[in-house]
Structure formats: C-alpha cells, structure tokens
Amino acid sequence: MIIIGEKINGLFASVAKAIDRRDASYIQDLAISQVKHGAHILDINTGPGREDAPAVMEWLVKTVQEVVDVPLSIDTPGPKTMEAGLRVCRNKPIMNSTTAERKRMEKFFPLCKEYDAEIICLTLDERGIPNDAQSRAEMAMLMMTTAMEYDIMPERIYLDPLILPVGAAQDQCKKVIEAIRIFQTLNEPPPRTVVGLSNVSNLTKERSLLNRTYLAMLMGAGLTAAICDPLDEELMKIVKAGEILLNQRLYCDDFLRA
Ligand code: THG
DSSP states (O other), X not given: OEEEEEEEETTSHHHHHHHHTTOHHHHHHHHHHHHHTTOSEEEEEOOSSOTTHHHHHHHHHHHHHTTOOSOEEEEOSOHHHHHHHHHHOSSOOEEEEEOSOHHHHHHHHHHHHXXXXXXXXXXXXXXXXXXXXXXXXXXXXXXXXXXXXXXOOGGXXXXXXXXXXXXXXXTHHHHHHHHHHHHTTSSSXXXXXXXXXXXXXXXXXXXXXXXXXXXXXXXXTTOOEEEEOTTOHHHHHHHHHHHHHTTSSOOOHHHHHO
C-alpha cells in the first residue's frame, strides 16, 4: 500500500496558523514525522479560500523539500496554485487532481505533460459525483482516454472514486469499494487507485476506527494508495497486517509485533 501523508493541509486549523506565520519548523516537523511513520508521498494542500494560494503552495513545497526527499502530491483545484507547486518540485510530482470536467482536463492534462507528472483523476464532473460504481467507472474511462489525447498513458494515472462521509452518504461507502474493483478491469495492466480515506469519518466520533476498518476493506478490493494519517498507529498496523494477508509482504511474526 502506498501511503500518502495527509497532514500538511490548511484544513487543519493548526496548519493554517503555521502557514499564516510562515512557521517553517512546524510544517517541517509534520513532514519528517509522517515520513518516519511510513509515508511514501506527502500531500500538500494550502487549505480553502486563500487569495495567496500559489505563493503559499510554493513556500510549502520548498519548506518540505528542505527536510524530506519523498515525492509530493500537489493538492489543489486551482491551475495557478498547481503550477506554482509543480514548478518547484524536485521529484516527480503527483497532481491532485483533475476531475472529468472539460475545463479542468483542458488545463490540467497539458500541465501534467509539461511537468512529466503523475495525476489523480477524481470521478466528478459538472453534474457532481456519480451515484453508483458503474457510472464512476465510465467517468474514469473518459478521463483515461482524454489523458491519452495528451500522450498521458494510464500508467501515470491514479483513479479516485471519491469517498464521502459515512454520516452524509452511508450507501456510498460500499459503492466506492465496488468502484475500486471495477476500475482495475478498465485497462491492462490494471489502473492504480487512490482514496482520501479520512473523508469517510468526517464529523463522526470514532474517526480512527472507521478509517482503519474501511482501509482494510479497500485493501481487500485492491486499492493501490491511500491519502491518510500515518501518525495513526492503529491504522498503520492494519496496513502491515493487510499487506501480509494479501501476500504483498513476507510473513514474519516478530515483524507484526514490532
Ligand atoms: N481525494 C483526493 N485528495 C484529497 C481527498 C480525496 N485531498 C483532501 C482530502 N480528500 C484528504 N485529506 C484530508 C485531510 C484532512 C481531513 C480529511 C481528509 C480532515 N481534517 C479535519 C476535518 O476537516 O475535520 C481537520 C480537523 C482539524 O482541524 O484537526 O479530516 O478524497 N485525491
């Protein structure tokens, strides 16, 4: 399982404050601890409603790269903010993300090509998120074929069926698992998949329990990567155990105990 650390996100009040103060060491501590706890990639998001988002993105990327050397996932819907991040990435960047909206694809696929990036494709268009797995798969297919018109091969794409909060759309949790299964049938080799795991527990009391239970289910369905909290120890234990049960990691009793 590829772990994408979610914690450098202006959604968190403490991170928003650190951004306002340009408190580099707060951001750098978050980067170092996530990598130390097993993050392979770090998601970087300036948070909502910032006029200075491009400048903030550039500062975040540079600040993080001073202390860790993992690839970064530039998480923004804004083309200017996206490009500000891509321009300063040292490693191959991941664009998070395009949707199936025409205008968004026309902006983001050329950027993906120009910066030789990977890209997350969200199953969402002008009409919103499709309400079942098959429609999500059709939208995923549309994004993959449109990407090919820009010479972006499916190997560079992660498909994201978009997890909704269980409290708001309980029936969607199972449909996202189904979508992960169907996405893998859309191409050969099977397209990679990703989710924003913590979305599922938004506004619930048992966040960690819901997150890790859902992650185990999604792993069983073949999920490639999760944007999640690597500092959640119970969650990371489930990642390790899941990898063993899926025969992706050699079984070792002592390792599981550690
Ligand atoms: N897919 C893709 N990218 C994504 C998402 C996705 N990026 C953003 C998000 N979803 C994944 N990252 C987070 C980060 C934080 C939270 C949830 C998902 C979160 N934050 C607390 C909240 O909003 O309640 C902040 C609370 C606090 O201040 O501590 O839960 O789906 N491709």
